Amino acid sequence: MSIQIRFSLNEGLYLKNPQDSKLGKNIIQHSILLIDECGFESFTFKKLAERIGSTEASIYRYFENKHLLLIFLVNWYWEWVSYLIQINTMNVSDAKVKLKTIIHSFVFASKDNPGVEYVNESKLHNIVISEGVKAYLTKDVDKENSKGFFKSYKNLATTVSNVISEINPQFKYPYALATNLFEMSNNHIYFAKHLPRLTDISVNGNNVDEVETMLNYFADKLLS
């Protein structure tokens, strides 16, 4: 028996739910691998179709365009992180410990697996790091936001900001700190790998311990 995880993502993101068919799962699986390989700009539905032995037309039956596929993947990732956080904090009552657990959960999200067969969480994490912000940094952000395309991320931010407010009810910026912890995590992993002079931490291989330490330090200090 295997655990079957299936997230309910916003229906506007796809034309047909890719989690429901073999081809759909193939699209998810190999789009992750291919975007990780070529980067989002060079990624095309044609390349993806060739890779999975299908056709462009078939992929367009699932996603209107590659931008919506990216938003789908990013949402999937945040749902996955939310799920991990929920499980890991289930029996934790102390808010400070809860925040530490949350930080650990998303910094190490790619290693914590039970996992979903057709999703390589580690490569998906790389995509979120390198391409994630492109999901909302577009001229369509307001229209897409009104359709609820960023809800997964906003819900997660709310969850974390509630824990922050529990630790220090006087703290004025719980949402900003919550999102900043996520953004910092992604940014500084990227900086460590590609622009090391923009950060103090280093990432050896996939060892992100220093990121976790830094985020805990920032959170502790700001909430003290």
Add this chain to the structure above:
Amino acid sequence: MSIQIRFSLNEGLYLKNPQDSKLGKNIIQHSILLIDECGFESFTFKKLAERIGSTEASIYRYFENKHLLLIFLVNWYWEWVSYLIQINTMNVSDAKVKLKTIIHSFVFASKDNPGVEYVNESKLHNIVISEGVKAYLTKDVDKENSKGFFKSYKNLATTVSNVISEINPQFKYPYALATNLFEMSNNHIYFAKHLPRLTDISVNGNNVDEVETMLNYFADKLLS
């Protein structure tokens, strides 16, 4: 007499220095306006050429492609911010005041003008907020970094991190804090405008006072 500001930007960014000719300045001026209007994805050299009554071919004589133009603009912006910081902190000796001045300088960079005739600093700031990270979030980052394309940003980060270390020599993350202040500034202005549930601050019109207050609070708290 007018003040002539001219930044020395990395020569690999352009084929011919656009600061040296009428057409070049026109390209800079109207690419800023056009990217601000359409967003980077929809922006094309063809549209720009039509706008300034020139041709695609002529623009390609200045920039290899729109990606390098974006890096050029972002570098221009960071050079501009560095210049403002340098002027504003010239006669400031106290490191804490210096950091406050730095924060003020970049949050209000678009208003502080003397200005360059053909650059709309305020719209350029919008571009940096909405499109800036796309300059380095690509598969070419390592190659481009080795050519020095991100040097302006790294120099600025170093300047700020030195001030941070002056305030608190024990602080372990001076670079991370420096870049984080910049990234937070951009992110939260964007969030306030487009994804308000991801932040606590609000931006009314172009009033970014709350951003300044938040950054000062974060910096003070972390360095105390």
Add this chain to the structure above:
DNA sequence: TTTTTTATGATAGCTTTACTATCATTTTAA
């Protein structure tokens, strides 16, 4: 001033991306 170099404009064309449409075929469900 005349000549020569350099910058720009006009035009054309080529490849790739981002789609859409149609019809045949396979797979699934009634």
Add this chain to the structure above:
DNA sequence: TTAAAATGATAGTAAAGCTATCATAAAAAA
């Protein structure tokens, strides 16, 4: 076993992202 739904195969279109060539205009050198 038949109808319906999903996929594949193929074709085609518009725009993006270039490159090349030649004519002309402007600037610099002679």
